[in-house]
Amino acid sequence: MNVRSVIDGDMARTTGSHSDITGPRIREVALRLFAAEGYAAVSMRKIAAEVGVQAGALYNYTPDKQSLLFDLMHSHMEDLLAARSEAGTTGTPTDRLEAFTRFHISYHEERPHEIFIAYMELRNLTPENFAVIEELRGKYEDELSGILRAGVEAGEFTLVDPRVATRAIISMLNGVTTWYRREGRLTLTEVETIYWDMVRKAVGA
């Protein structure tokens, strides 16, 4: 019983060829399920069921489950770095720090699944895959480190330890996705402003 054979209007077969939509659908579903239940708790059968195909069909799109996780994390990090490089990177260190803060919050608010996976499923990557993701994450954090160091050198910031401050700020900003809901009492812009106020003061700007 395959509903799509009817929708397709192709009476001669019960199976369909849908490479153009099945691929993205698999990624979409896997992302959501991995984020909600965790990589280890989600079976290939469960992903396939939500996509609307049989488990075997998934292997036309990914060599194995691990590659599926890695691809999701890898794309996310690449997209994040690309989006970041388009955002404002000029002005005083204070301007750049504000731009970074607002960028980080708004980018991740639109992609709660991605950030959840990126920080929670690291331990489920093979060592080789882990190394790749860690390097990309390091690149992103270096952007913030660079701003903080520039601010200290320019005398705009008073920071005891820029490296620790980088970690502290990233952790603080990541926390937003654990509680923020669009339906809540605050708009995203308000949240950005509240966090920026705290970040600005924390670095002594």
Add this chain to the structure above:
Amino acid sequence: MNVRSVIDGDMARTTGSHSDITGPRIREVALRLFAAEGYAAVSMRKIAAEVGVQAGALYNYTPDKQSLLFDLMHSHMEDLLAARSEAGTTGTPTDRLEAFTRFHISYHEERPHEIFIAYMELRNLTPENFAVIEELRGKYEDELSGILRAGVEAGEFTLVDPRVATRAIISMLNGVTTWYRREGRLTLTEVETIYWDMVRKAVGA
């Protein structure tokens, strides 16, 4: 082949009765494995193997795997609240905030597995168990909220939104366990001081 039969000096049996040590050992091993690999990825067999018993023996100590996770999280939250209530809760809001900051960092640094599980395995709790843990977590966060509100009222802190600030500070402090290592370049007291400097400035004290 059971090594303990020799250690026990009890030649008549190959199995032993070790309720006094097996129980704590199971909790210890489960805590470590859940933290390192995640609840869903750790089998009862794996726990049993590390403890040195067969899988069936675990069920003398826990009705099921879910209860094991819940008990670990529940004990952790109870211990955390008890330890917190013993720590300094007097003085000005600024004093109390410093005490909270240092307490949170040092308490969790000594229990990296517990905090990891407490924040990562919430989604693997049944709804009933989740509600219990969430309430305890709320109690803990209320301590910080209370300090922040008191500081705002006393005019010591300048905060746009104490509720958001509570989340932000907790997230920031939790981040310490993801990177801090005792062998590293900083002592725990130095880390506490760096974070306290940032928290203090962030709240405008």
Add this chain to the structure above:
DNA sequence: GTCTATAGGCTGATAGAC
């Protein structure tokens, strides 16, 4: 309290028909 054995079911991945 621990063991062995097992029930009943799910797992990731593959083979071959269409």
Add this chain to the structure above:
DNA sequence: GTCTATCAGCCTATAGAC
């Protein structure tokens, strides 16, 4: 490209011997 069927192995939890 998707299906069905299947392999070999792992899973949680239980039963009954000791």
